[in-house]
Amino acid sequence: MIKIEHLNYIYQPGMPYEMQALKDINLEIPDKDFVAVIGHTGSGKSTLIQHLNGLIKPTSGKIYINDIEITDSKTNMKEIRQKVGLVFQYPENQLFEETVYKDIAFGPKNMGISDEEIEIRVKEAIHAVNLSEEVLEKSPFELSGGQKRRVAIAGVISMHPEILILDEPTAGLDPSGRDRLLELLTNLHENTKMTIILVSHSMEDVARVAKNIIVMNNGSVYAHEPVAKVFERGAELEKIGLAVPQVTMLINRLIEKGAKLPRDIYTVGYATKIISDIMKGNSDV
Amino acid sequence: MFKDITIGQYIAGKSVVHKLDARLKLILTFLFIIILFVVTKPSSYFFLTLATILVILMTKIPLGYYLKGLKPMLFIIIFTVFINLFLTPGDVVWQLNVFGLTAKITLQGIKMGLIILLRLTLLVCGTSILTLTTSPIMLTDAIEAVLSPLKVIKVPAHEIAMMMSIAIRFIPTIAEEADKIIKAQKARGADFESGNIIMRAKAMIPLLVPLFVSAFRRADELATAMDSRCYHGGANRTRMKQMKLCKTDYMAIIYCGAFIVLVAIIGYIL
Ligand SMILES: Nc1ncnc2c1ncn2[C@@H]1O[C@H](COP(=O)(O)OP(=O)(O)O)[C@@H](O)[C@H]1O
Numbered sequence: 191m192i193k194i195e196h197l198n199y200i201y202q203p204g205m206p207y208e209m210q211a212l213k214d215i216n217l218e219i220p221d222k223d224f225v226a227v228i229g230h231t232g233s234g235k236s237t238l239i240q241h242l243n244g245l246i247k248p249t250s251g252k253i254y255i256n257d258i259e260i261t262d263s264k265t266n267m268k269e270i271r272q273k274v275g276l277v278f279q280y281p282e283n284q285l286f287e288e289t290v291y292k293d294i295a296f297g298p299k300n301m302g303i304s305d306e307e308i309e310i311r312v313k314e315a316i317h318a319v320n321l322s323e324e325v326l327e328k329s330p331f332e333l334s335g336g337q338k339r340r341v342a343i344a345g346v347i348s349m350h351p352e353i354l355i356l357d358e359p360t361a362g363l364d365p366s367g368r369d370r371l372l373e374l375l376t377n378l379h380e381n382t383k384m385t386i387i388l389v390s391h392s393m394e395d396v397a398r399v400a401k402n403i404i405v406m407n408n409g410s411v412y413a414h415e416p417v418a419k420v421f422e423r424g425a426e427l428e429k430i431g432l433a434v435p436q437v438t439m440l441i442n443r444l445i446e447k448g449a450k451l452p453r454d455i456y457t458v459g460y461a462t463k464i465i466s467d468i469m470k471g472n473s474d475v
Numbered sequence: 476m477f478k479d480i481t482i483g484q485y486i487a488g489k490s491v492v493h494k495l496d497a498r499l500k501l502i503l504t505f506l507f508i509i510i511l512f513v514v515t516k517p518s519s520y521f522f523l524t525l526a527t528i529l530v531i532l533m534t535k536i537p538l539g540y541y542l543k544g545l546k547p548m549l550f551i552i553i554f555t556v557f558i559n560l561f562l563t564p565g566d567v568v569w570q571l572n573v574f575g576l577t578a579k580i581t582l583q584g585i586k587m588g589l590i591i592l593l594r595l596t597l598l599v600c601g602t603s604i605l606t607l608t609t610s611p612i613m614l615t616d617a618i619e620a621v622l623s624p625l626k627v628i629k630v631p632a633h634e635i636a637m638m639m640s641i642a643i644r645f646i647p648t649i650a651e652e653a654d655k656i657i658k659a660q661k662a663r664g665a666d667f668e669s670g671n672i673i674m675r676a677k678a679m680i681p682l683l684v685p686l687f688v689s690a691f692r693r694a695d696e697l698a699t700a701m702d703s704r705c706y707h708g709g710a711n712r713t714r715m716k717q718m719k720l721c722k723t724d725y726m727a728i729i730y731c732g733a734f735i736v737l738v739a740i741i742g743y744i745l
């Protein structure tokens with residue numbers, strides 16, 4: 191479980207460009223959750239998640255991972271970074287080894303895992319991201335953009351984290367690449383029961399995969415609720431620079447016009463089913 | 476750690492020093508450096524220090540920025556001061572015998588040490604004044620202008636200036652990128668801080684490879700962007716902002732000229 195208490199963070203304190211990126215954040219994220227962090231650009235999403243594995247030290251406040259206070263200077267950071275895997279935005283920019291195999295093995299190797307175990311983990315990780323084992327002997331630099339990103343994600347999965355955090359993993363991917371990545375995350379969550387924290391500014395993405403949503407606005411937590419609850423507040427979200435999925439917007443309009451529809455519709459699939467059920471019902475009458 | 480780089484950092488402002496013509500500032504800084512290294516009298520250093528402090532105050536930039544510039548030089552400064560302190564021959568004022576070796580400080584050593592300390596500190600502060608108050612673009616324009624007489628002997632003044640301005644422009648970008656890659660590798664358990672020299676050098680590979688890859692990619696993209704906008708070097712290019720000396724500049728020339736004469740006379744008399 192992740193617990194954050196009164197977390198504040200200021201970039202470049204005391205300088206003219208001082209910037210309070212996080213303001214009194216209090217959060218609890220249970221185990222096995224699939225939670226999305228959304229918010230407009232500059233709302234503090236990336237700053238927040240970098241706190242969770244100790245890459246950024248809070249200006250004030252405390253963070254606990256499984257009841258271990260990671261903000262304590264005595265905590266073993268290597269252990270925490272193994273527990274909390276963090277995939278940065280555009281992770282393909284961090285690849286550096288001669289082969290994909292070596293790159294995926296980098297994390298486990300730093301953790302001091304035996305070569306045999308590493309081999310098992312690398313293979314498992316490459317399958318988890320839906321790439322074939324042939325890729326392992328290639329240079330990461332000869333892969334396509336989408337493949338590189340998968341390799342980079344595999345490089346974090348191979349560390350067997352309990353919590354996997356991804357910062358805008360779909361940014362810059364084409365629609366089919368995005369679909370496949372989201373599907374990959376869903377499968378990963380179902381198969382491994384990892385806690386997944388997905389940072390995104392796309393409501394459409396979030397609606398499809400997450401269970402809960404944390405809405406960030408100007409460095410504060412604006413809401414932390416199940417997906418359906420958040421999308422009921424469509425108008426409010428638009429005020430803070432976020433759009434609900436188009437299908438939810440459509441349903442909300444229909445409800446305004448008097449249609450008897452549930453408010454928790456936020457995927458096209460579900461909307462189609464509900465609407466066709468209603469239409470069938472109508473034709474029966 | 477890369478966030479601390481302040482080379483080429485420019486702090487926008489409206490002070491008199493900011494408004495001075497960049498060419499003038501460049502030449503004055505050069506003169507200042509030359510003077511720093513030719514004068515030897517303590518009294519001259521007193522006046523040079525005073526003048527530097529005055530100009531620093533005139534820039535209206537917080538002192539912290541100047542100190543930040545000094546920080547990376549601290550080791551070199553202390554090292555040279557100590558060398559001079561202990562190795563200058565002359566009248567011994569203090570000595571210590573350990574294991575048959577004698578460490579001694581001489582009067583001349585103290586004097587030399589102090590001079591070196593002032594020299595290097597003023598050198599860093601003086602150049603910081605230039606870079607903090609002059610935008611990189613103005614600075615490279617000034618370099619081009621100052622170098623352009625050398626075009627006669629085929630020195631590619633424009634190209635040098637262009638290369639410098641691109642390099643300066645990309646320092647913060649690359650520093651930011653380096654910071655991001657370091658974090659990403661740390662998240663994968665990389666350790667940049669511990670171990671012996673060889674281990675540390677090896678630990679740099681996961682940083683340097685991605686950094687070079689992205690630097691080359693950026694260079695390539697920039698070249699394409701410049702090509703597609705028909706950039707073809709310096710010949711026949713005109714400027715949006717013409718550099719012209721104005722009243723403040725002439726005043727600055729007069730003040731600085733007077734100051735140099737003053738320092739020279741004082742150095743001669745005292
Ligand atoms: N290294 C930095 N130095 C100074 N300010 C920063 C830095 N990184 C981010 N910021 C500022 O902090 C705020 C939050 O940024 P970030 O966490 O990256 O937001 P998001 O990921 O939601 O777009 C922004 O206003 C941004 O400009």
Ligand SMILES: [Mg+2]
Nearest residue numbers: 235236279357
């Ligand atoms: Mg971000």
